[in-house]
Amino acid sequence: MHIRNLAAADPQLADDHSCFGCPVRDLAICNSLTQIELAVFRDSGSKRRLQPGEPLCWEGDEAAYVYTVTRGTLRLSKLLSDGRRQVTGFAFPGDFLGVTMEDEHPFTAEAVSEVELCQYRRSRFDAFVDSHPHIERRLYSAAASELAAARDQLVLLGRKTAAERLASFLLQMTRRSEQSPGKPLRATLPMTRTDIADYLGLRIETVSRELGMLKTSGLVRMVGVHELWVLDREGLELRGAD
């Protein structure tokens, strides 16, 4: 077999990219870099694209890379030995994947929609962090906010009813969905009902049923399967407990 241009041969390796005009320029870890630092940083990474359903990494595999999501949604999940699945979170544009001190990925990450990421070798990333201490602060901040989200999810899974879980989830999703001023609050749900169920510790039938309840109560309205309008925000917040 001939040795050929790797970037052309491997669809995972897209062409080099510029950070200027990056859609998550203000959100991501890299926003704490100066222009000069950014140029160095950029050159150590590459772009990567995933199709819906395509895995980025598997729980337990060696964590050779860290990533910043620039487009699309990923599903982060852990499995029990018998196949039961818990979705521990979703990753959206601007999110950093790589908060761990272990050598192994703490979860499986799979594309829910079409996804684009910036990818950096972990070894190089660590070296870069070592020489730019203020990035460490940014990483710590990312870890702390992931931790806060995880604790809220502990309360949801440990103590909320199915109806409360769904209401909380939908409100959470409105915060990560684009809104148009003057229009009703929206939530984009790129994931399947199975993903939602595995995130909320429920079965898909329950998710479907509770969603039905919210619809007949006039609190929300589905526009297709993946877009939802919140017609009564207060009512939904009331059902979310907290």
Added chain:
Amino acid sequence: MHIRNLAAADPQLADDHSCFGCPVRDLAICNSLTQIELAVFRDSGSKRRLQPGEPLCWEGDEAAYVYTVTRGTLRLSKLLSDGRRQVTGFAFPGDFLGVTMEDEHPFTAEAVSEVELCQYRRSRFDAFVDSHPHIERRLYSAAASELAAARDQLVLLGRKTAAERLASFLLQMTRRSEQSPGKPLRATLPMTRTDIADYLGLRIETVSRELGMLKTSGLVRMVGVHELWVLDREGLELRGAD
């Protein structure tokens, strides 16, 4: 009222302390400090003691201090508006309390047993971290391991049965309990059944019943209410799923 010696008047403020001979010297955040740094750090903190049941801080209150646990066990919990409680974790000697970027405590912390902590004003602690960047790394590491633990708990709460939750919990507690070589694996359970139930997303009756099952199966044996011997570790691990 007379102004008197504050340290004597306020039982929370114990006398100044030395870090040498500290029981968690090797575990805690401070273990990444040189002797000189440590001397500076120590002088900015004070010791604090809590009686069983006594609160250290309340969820939502201003987080004016950070702490390192030197003795005893704390219960970390969050409440829903109607009083349902989720214990998000326990803190043991060596653990650091203060991983957050918010101004408010992310949970209520209460002493389970008699507790001793080292206490630092958050403002001073932050300043110290600023001038000692390698501490930031240590903090990040603490956040990452808390995050990993929280994700495991998400799987437990979202997907495990009552029996599996209890088995996982007991095995987890053996890791934080002192062991004597040659003797059976032990777990010290300083917290009440209510605390365990609120940690595992169950009710106390269920905890008690499942514990009964493990006893009659010959997997464990209770020695008093707060100490447990693991008679069949493999059997217990089997019941913990994962």
Added chain:
DNA sequence: CGAGCGATTGATCGCCATCAAAGTGGGTGG
């Protein structure tokens, strides 16, 4: 038009919560 997958809706089951009562053990005061 038919295959196939995801979502919805309906019927029944089972795990764990709830309600109830008895047991245990540590601390206090007589």
Added chain:
DNA sequence: CCACCCACTTTGATGGCGATCAATCGCTCG
């Protein structure tokens, strides 16, 4: 020292929420 109390734990009986099993719907794609 013992009787009593109170909080915590254990054990028993019943019920409900969400899981499971099953059938249908609806959309996309070949």
